[in-house]
Amino acid sequence: MFESYIGRRKIIRERGAQHVRTHTSQYKSNFGVLPRQLSDFLYRVQTAAQVVVLMYTGMRYSEVVGLKRGCLTYRDGFNVLKSTVVKHKSNDLPADYDEWIATDVVADAINCLEIISEATFNRFLFSGFDTVKNEEEGCALSNTGLSSRLRKYLITIDENDEWADWDLHPHSFRHTLVHLLARAEVGLPYITRHLKHAHMRLSYIPDSVTIGYGNLKYFILAKATGIKEARTEMLQNIYGENARVTGAGAAKHVERTEDFFRGIGVSGEDRDDYLARLAESGVPMVPTGFGLCGCNHADVEAVEKDPPPCYGDYRCRPDICEHAVITEDSIPSIQKRYEHACKQVEAPDQAHARKHWISVRDSLKELLDSVQS
Known part of the structure; x- marks a missing residue:
């Protein structure tokens, strides 16, 4: 079913959407569903997988849009994600600084995104669901585009309107992850490293940007709400x-x-x-x-x-x-x-x-x- 769907997208990629009418009728006959039904399912899987990556890595928008096919590798006993972008990257940084440990659920999400990229013909994993045409170069979602997709997805899964007032965006996951890491008391050095906020001259001192996330600065000063709550x-x-x-x-x-x-x-x-x-x-x-x-x-x-x-x-x-x-x-x-x-x-x-x-x-x-x- 999926292979036939990829063939359909290939026809759209090379000849245009008007040339898939015959494929539509054959698809319905062969598999009992319309291509649109599989398309809707894959779209939701793609968005859910992108949410999982954001949720468990805390990567910035600029970092997740640098994830491409082949970004997941296995090294030293761990699955590792490697982005092509690191904010304010210095030559003094260690070679593995632009890598994130990928837990099993993150590895599964990346695998899902890579499989779906076979149908979109887009090497960027944080991309839209449209088919990239032959003469075009695939690209990642814009910051606004990703935020819009996250909000629409939240509305879709929020069956009881529990988060109706939320304005979800990529950085939301970053703040939440810091809050939970602090709650687990993993320590500021680890959080600083995970957020890629390392200060190379004073590597043992938490970066000022790090303590701005998840209300950590207030936690340190024993004044505040975030981690204290x-x-x-x-x-x-x-x-x-x-x-x-x-x-x-x-x-x-x-x-x-x-x-x-x-x-x-x-x-x-x-x-x-x-x-x-x-x-x-x-x-x-x-x-x-x-x-x-x-x-x-x-x-x-x-x-x-x-x-x-x-x-x-x-x-x-x-x-x-x-x-x-x-x-x-x-x-x-x-x-x-x-x-x-x-x-x-x-x-x-x-x-x-x-x-x-x-x-x-x-x-x-x-x-x-x-x-x-």
């Missing part, structure tokens, strides 16, 4: 009066938490204010998969007296470790792991490990029930 939200899910947590360490965690706040005489709005101030200095728990570890590994005596099961390898099991708590925010992650375990139970190539997957499935089901109840 993210951390406050996390703390409310862990220490808030109405927090719902589960996991082997949940009962001990709740008891300790309530004893602490009763001891300092803080409740209601005062407790919310306390957590907001705590957010400025950092979240005193370590993320471990879909759980959070409350064990202080720096306390040698405590670790020797009561070593956590993961001590030494840190392969955390929040469902069985008494130091771990699991918050309501973890539900989507647990749900995906549960669905994966269900598939593995029935998978023929996992028959040898079926008992293990049944145990994982049942354990995750109990977690889901306890968090949602």
Whole structure:
């Protein structure tokens, strides 16, 4: 079906759209759908793939429009994206500075864009969906064109009008990615590097442009909203009066938490204010998969007296470790792991490990029930 569609686009490319009437009737007869139906599907896949690349790389408009067929390579154990454009590129920059690590979902998106480019005859991956004619050179979308496409796509997928007031543009993803990286506490040096804001003379000092994204400058000054809100939200899910947590360490965690706040005489709005101030200095728990570890590994005596099961390898099991708590925010992650375990139970190539997957499935089901109840 797709090969026939490419042939159709080739006719349009070489002879014009008026010469595909015969192909249209044959296509409908052979595949049971009109070419337009496949075209609409491919257009949505193309836009969705472009959104994924923007979402998970934070690349600027000027960088994504430099992505062409063959930009995805495998090096040193990683999929890597290479753009032909780097803002303010200096000869002092390392050779891999214009590269972005491509996670699996980004690699899939790039593969989709490359396949679709076979039908558009355009080597630029962030291009429109039109067929490039023989005598023309393919080009990328303009900044305005890409922004318009993103807004139209948002309207298309926003079935409940949740984002009706949003004005989506390429830089929106850049700010959001920085916010989430900061929430994950990966550190400013990594974020600076990822945004390609490295300052070569003082490479260990975060670039001033970097801290302008995602309200990071306010986070650094402990004055602001962006990252502080993210951390406050996390703390409310862990220490808030109405927090719902589960996991082997949940009962001990709740008891300790309530004893602490009763001891300092803080409740209601005062407790919310306390957590907001705590957010400025950092979240005193370590993320471990879909759980959070409350064990202080720096306390040698405590670790020797009561070593956590993961001590030494840190392969955390929040469902069985008494130091771990699991918050309501973890539900989507647990749900995906549960669905994966269900598939593995029935998978023929996992028959040898079926008992293990049944145990994982049942354990995750109990977690889901306890968090949602």
